[in-house]
Amino acid sequence: MVDLFGRELRKRQLVVAVLAKVVRLHGYEQVEVPLVERATSFSEEVVGRSPWPEWDSRGCFHLRAPDYPSSYEDAPDHTDVLLVPEGTISVTRWIGCRLAESPDMIFPVKLFYDMPCFRNEVVAELTGTKRRQFTQFGLEILGAEPGNSDVEAVYLITRCLEELGVAAGGTRVRVGDVGVFNRLVELSGLGPDAAIQVKEVLDAMAECKAGKAPERASGLLGRLAGVLDAGGVSRLPHDVWMGLAHAGDSVSFLRALHDSVIDERLDDLARLVHVLEALGVRVETDLCVVRSHEYYTGIVFEIDVVTEEYSHVEVGGGGRYDKLVGHFVPDGGVDRIPATGFAFGVERLVELLDHLDLLPAHRVLRSSIGLSESSAEKLVASGPGAQEYLSAVRIAAADRAAGHPVDIYLGVPDQVERYAESRKIPQTVSCEPQRADR
Numbered sequence: 001m002v003d004l005f006g007r008e009l010r011k012r013q014l015v016v017a018v019l020a021k022v023v024r025l026h027g028y029e030q031v032e033v034p035l036v037e038r039a040t041s042f043s044e045e046v047v048g049r050s051p052w053p054e055w056d057s058r059g060c061f062h063l064r065a066p067d068y069p070s071s072y073e074d075a076p077d078h079t080d081v082l083l084v085p086e087g088t089i090s091v092t093r094w095i096g097c098r099l100a101e102s103p104d105m106i107f108p109v110k111l112f113y114d115m116p117c118f119r120n121e122v123v124a125e126l127t128g129t130k131r132r133q134f135t136q137f138g139l140e141i142l143g144a145e146p147g148n149s150d151v152e153a154v155y156l157i158t159r160c161l162e163e164l165g166v167a168a169g170g171t172r173v174r175v176g177d178v179g180v181f182n183r184l185v186e187l188s189g190l191g192p193d194a195a196i197q198v199k200e201v202l203d204a205m206a207e208c209k210a211g212k213a214p215e216r217a218s219g220l221l222g223r224l225a226g227v228l229d230a231g232g233v234s235r236l237p238h239d240v241w242m243g244l245a246h247a248g249d250s251v252s253f254l255r256a257l258h259d260s261v262i263d264e265r266l267d268d269l270a271r272l273v274h275v276l277e278a279l280g281v282r283v284e285t286d287l288c289v290v291r292s293h294e295y296y297t298g299i300v301f302e303i304d305v306v307t308e309e310y311s312h313v314e315v316g317g318g319g320r321y322d323k324l325v326g327h328f329v330p331d332g333g334v335d336r337i338p339a340t341g342f343a344f345g346v347e348r349l350v351e352l353l354d355h356l357d358l359l360p361a362h363r364v365l366r367s368s369i370g371l372s373e374s375s376a377e378k379l380v381a382s383g384p385g386a387q388e389y390l391s392a393v394r395i396a397a398a399d400r401a402a403g404h405p406v407d408i409y410l411g412v413p414d415q416v417e418r419y420a421e422s423r424k425i426p427q428t429v430s431c432e433p434q435r436a437d438r
């Protein structure tokens, strides 16, 4: 975990502010959730069988919070909680509880959030953008059937990146459908543990195909063959799994099965791709895109930024999760609230924007969208007296009202110039003491 200050912090704030501006413009409302969440929200029943998050349950920070009933002298009860590893669970828990209070809630509900998340990454794997604390900017559309809501989620990803300066063709969205994966598991008679191993391999293969550490591919294919053999999978489904993992165009392997469930999913996927292309989104289909979170139920996608000289695979991802909200409606009774969404890893975004030179100093310091902290255009050189400060506030008021940041000097008197210089504040004005208004 790191401390952030100055330019680095402002970069992140700028990116989040741009993202928030885009999604607000599209009618999304911000939601803020706590940093801890009950461990029960992440139980296997809710989030599925694969270890959470990212294939290993040790990847979460678990805590036991003591609850003292009425004084610290009382023996405490305990609540098992964890530091949130992502936003979707908390947001769906919130909406589920709200739904119980107001059953006539009007759907869809369009939300976004910007929140710190925590994952206990292995120390040797920590990097500048893979840290144990990171920021997610996410968006959820709750209570909307598959179709246009998926289009909107994916389209907004491209709009967000465009607004940050990434050219439209630079954003690539890889789409798949976990419904296809689930059906193939069923057809090939794979047990739950084997299915999770296969899913993990496909997830990694999707990354390889997208260009991230492609040298892993042959090892992954070997591992897949091993899992399928150990699971006693018969010849045809065996070949389909291998072909799916291996192929650039995994759709044709699946079409060859002539299975109505799979065909229907592929038709929906083709429709989604068609609409996205009409919106100018660069989209590729890859059925190896399955995502690690098991709450997904349908369309899933991963977001890359790929230009001629630069490639960042997976700056974010998302998908449909039609069965999650129901788990959080107290007293049950709600089986399906269709929902979709995505999240960006903000640090990854900052890194790639930096790489593409899209966060130059003037943009970070003099952003037009509300980053005024300490990037003052003017310094009012106030002295230590209260009256001087009141004058300075009056002097600063007009500029501030017009949106120009003004800093009032609060240091020792003979250091004003050094201060202005070191903070690179272009203009310093002195202030004459005035009498305070009565």
Ligand SMILES: N[C@@H](Cc1c[nH]c[nH+]1)C(=O)O
Residues within 6 Å of the ligand: 085, 086, 087, 088, 089, 138, 139, 140, 293, 317, 318, 319, 320, 340, 341, 342, 343
């Ligand atoms: N919560 C998901 C992203 C997402 C948001 N909505 C749907 N999916 C993640 O952390 O990867």
